[in-house]
Amino acid sequence: MPKVTMTVNGTSASADVEPRTLLSQFLRDHLRLTGTHVGCDTSQCGACVVHVDGRAVKSCTTLAVQWNGASVTTIEGLASGDQLHPMQEAFREHHGLQCGFCTPGMIMAAVDMVNRHGGVPDEKTIREGLEGNICRCTGYHNIVKAIGAGAAAMTGGKQAAE
Amino acid sequence: MYEFAYHRPNSVRKAASLTASGEAKLLAGGQTLLPTMKQRLAAPDALVDLAGIEVLQGIELKGRTLHIGAMTRHADVASNATVREALPALASLAGGIGDPHVRAMGTLGGSIANNDPAADYPAACLGLGATIVTNKRRIAADDFFTGMFETALEDGEIITKVLFPLPRRAAYAKFDNPASRYALVGVFVSKRGRDIRVAVTGAGPCVFRVPAMEEALGRRFSPKSLEDISVDAGDLNSDIHASAEYRAHLVGVMARRAVLAT
Ligand SMILES: Cc1cc2nc3c(=O)[nH]c(=O)nc-3n(C[C@H](O)[C@H](O)[C@H](O)COP(=O)(O)OP(=O)(O)OC[C@H]3O[C@@H](n4cnc5c(N)ncnc54)[C@H](O)[C@@H]3O)c2cc1C
Ligand code: FES
Ligand code: FES
Numbered sequence: 001m002p003k004v005t006m007t008v009n010g011t012s013a014s015a016d017v018e019p020r021t022l023l024s025q026f027l028r029d030h031l032r033l034t035g036t037h038v039g040c041d042t043s044q045c046g047a048c049v050v051h052v053d054g055r056a057v058k059s060c061t062t063l064a065v066q067w068n069g070a071s072v073t074t075i076e077g078l079a080s081g082d083q084l085h086p087m088q089e090a091f092r093e094h095h096g097l098q099c100g101f102c103t104p105g106m107i108m109a110a111v112d113m114v115n116r117h118g119g120v121p122d123e124k125t126i127r128e129g130l131e132g133n134i135c136r137c138t139g140y141h142n143i144v145k146a147i148g149a150g151a152a153a154m155t156g157g158k159q160a161a162e
Numbered sequence: 163m164y165e166f167a168y169h170r171p172n173s174v175r176k177a178a179s180l181t182a183s184g185e186a187k188l189l190a191g192g193q194t195l196l197p198t199m200k201q202r203l204a205a206p207d208a209l210v211d212l213a214g215i216e217v218l219q220g221i222e223l224k225g226r227t228l229h230i231g232a233m234t235r236h237a238d239v240a241s242n243a244t245v246r247e248a249l250p251a252l253a254s255l256a257g258g259i260g261d262p263h264v265r266a267m268g269t270l271g272g273s274i275a276n277n278d279p280a281a282d283y284p285a286a287c288l289g290l291g292a293t294i295v296t297n298k299r300r301i302a303a304d305d306f307f308t309g310m311f312e313t314a315l316e317d318g319e320i321i322t323k324v325l326f327p328l329p330r331r332a333a334y335a336k337f338d339n340p341a342s343r344y345a346l347v348g349v350f351v352s353k354r355g356r357d358i359r360v361a362v363t364g365a366g367p368c369v370f371r372v373p374a375m376e377e378a379l380g381r382r383f384s385p386k387s388l389e390d391i392s393v394d395a396g397d398l399n400s401d402i403h404a405s406a407e408y409r410a411h412l413v414g415v416m417a418r419r420a421v422l423a424t
Contacts, residue, residue, distance in 0.1 A: 002168060019168035019209070022196075043197050046263060055237070055266040061196050062267065065168045066189075066211060112262065131343060132261025 004068045008033070009077030017064050023057075024048045026064035027074060035075040035104050039134070046133035049105040049112075050074045056112035058132070075104035078111070087111050087150035096146030098137035109133050110147045111154075119160035120151040163199045167208040172215060174297050174320055180210045181318040188212055188320065190233060190272030193264050218271070218322060223248055228326040232271025240265065251332040251350070251424075252290075255282050258336055260343050271321040274306070277313050277368065279399065280344035284369040285334065286326075289350025289361030293325040310367040329354040331383075333423035335416040337364075339403055346404055347412035351420040353383060360417055365398050365409045375417055385418035 005014035008031060015030045027033045027050065039047035041060050048060040051073040078085035087110050090096070097103045113121060113129040121129065126147050127140070135143060151160075169186075171177045180186060187206035189195060190213075198204045212218055218233035221242050228249055230239060239245055240257030259265055259273075259282050273283040274294065287294065287303040294301045297320045306314050315321070332352035339346045345364035352359050360375040378387040395410040404412070 019166055020163040041200065043193065043264070046261070049263055056263050057266050058263045062192055063168070063196070063209075065170075066192070066213065109262065116262075129262055132263045 002065050002068075004064050006064075006067055006069070007071045009073060019063060019065050021064045022060055023050070023052070023062045023064050023067060023072075024059040027059060027072070033074050033076050037101055037104055039101065039105075044134065045102070045105070046109060047102050047105040049108040049133070051108060051112060054115070056109055073108075075108060078107070085111070086153035087114070087147070090146045090150030090153060091143075094142050094146035094149055096138065096143045102133060102135040102137075106130070106133050106135065106143055110150060113147065114151045114154050117151075117160035119155050119158040120148060121160045123148070125160065163196075164202065164205045166206055168211065169208060170211045170214045174215060174217065174322060177210050177212060177215060178297055178318060178320060180208070181320075184208065186210055186318075188275075190269040190275075191235065191267035192272075193260070193268040194272065194276050194278070212271075212320075221245060226328045228252075228328060229323055230270055230326065231323050232321040233269050236260075236265035236268045236270075236273075237262070239270065248328055249290075249326060249332065251329075251334050251352075252286055252326065255286050255334045255336075255350070258282065258334075258338070258343075270324060274324070275313060275315060275321055277307055277311055278344070279310050279367050279369075280339070280342075280346070280364045282334070282336065282345055282348055282363065285345070285348050285350040285361045285363035287324060288369050288371060289334070289359050290326050290329060290332065290352050291354070291357065291359060292327070294321055295323045295325060296321050304371075307369050312368070327354060331424035333420045335419040335423060337412050337416055347409055347416050349413060349416040349420045351379070351417065351424060353379070353424065356380070358383070360420075362393075362413055362417075365393070365413050367399065372413070372417070379421065383421065383424075385421045388414065388418050388421065 001016040037047040039045035043061040050059045186208040189209040189211045218231045220231045222229045236256045236259045245253045292303045329352040334350045336348035337346045347364045350361045358376045358379045360372045363369045393413045395406040398406040398409045400406040
């Protein structure tokens, strides 16, 4: 079995895995990082979104062996100690979740959106940015609100360039 | 997924020799191949990952031709300053594929090799008269897309890059399927000198051109020229998302919108 080594949330992690092991399985089953959820396992819902080398990807649609040497951030890697990440805080503050199943993917997608746009995206941009994330509970309104607030907290309120 | 072996060669030559044996398949962004393997609709005995081959990456403008490497991700085509400046219709097409996470992984080469009847890039390739370069030859887009999920590629042939000649005007208008974001109907229109192209995806089993629209636009390049031209619903797809008649109607609407947007 091939050995893969990645930096996950700042810590080096390695394991011998079958090539067919998905990144989501590597994180959940091998590293016990179960904050990354698997909703559909068919590339639709976005519950499994993590950041790989700075980009948001669906971890159920990529193999662990593709990411030997890569740097991965999961929902567990956002907070610093007891201090929630501003995007997590905004989801709590604005009631951006109900059951919470989609939330890890939503938050990872939201942080990626802010990183890409470099400021507070407008509502249309936020809604388009959520095309790969499905929520069965909230109706999205409060998620959109939370992302706007989280983006403002992350960037000091700077408007995005586009 | 069934078991398979994984290879990550660093040259096209090595990738070609690894795919020559057995039931190996090339892995690009994996956004189509891996879901297909999970459903056990494909069961290759080996995957040959193209991500470690540097020459397959990148975007370069050479004279009036845009060269885009097969492994260039949709997100990188969408955000690239050269593409946005030289061929904005292509940048916005790439930025409208699927969702941000799919665009972070999916590639130009994977998309056209797959030739999904509702995919976006085939419309750009045919609508711009692109040339598909492989490890063996050059194939004109007109000869490349041969049928539903079918291309002119031979077994083990590897797309290395796509050459897009810069048009004078071009635009892509897409009516997305609201669930999947694939094109219910997408129309790419371009004008380069006397060469006018109208390429339609999503509507039929494979991307196709509409000669009657191209001739009408050749007389006068205006949405008005297309008002009386319709495509035959008899050749189009009918499914739970839309009837063939509705798709035929959308071809006209999207073609006029694309002309207006050029
Ligand atoms: C949720 C979702 C939404 C999507 N929405 C859209 C959409 O709106 N529009 C759209 O166009 N697409 C859409 N897609 C498809 C997406 O664009 C895929 O990325 C693309 O079709 C396949 O590209 P890939 O790089 O992922 O290829 P892979 O899945 O890795 O490969 C696909 C096929 O191409 C072959 N292949 C790959 N690279 C090469 C090469 N260089 N030479 C020869 N053969 C090669 C592989 O062997 C395989 O058979 C969507 C996908 C998902 C999961
Ligand atoms: S679990 Fe990965 S997209 Fe749904
Ligand atoms: S909060 Fe329940 S799925 Fe989104």
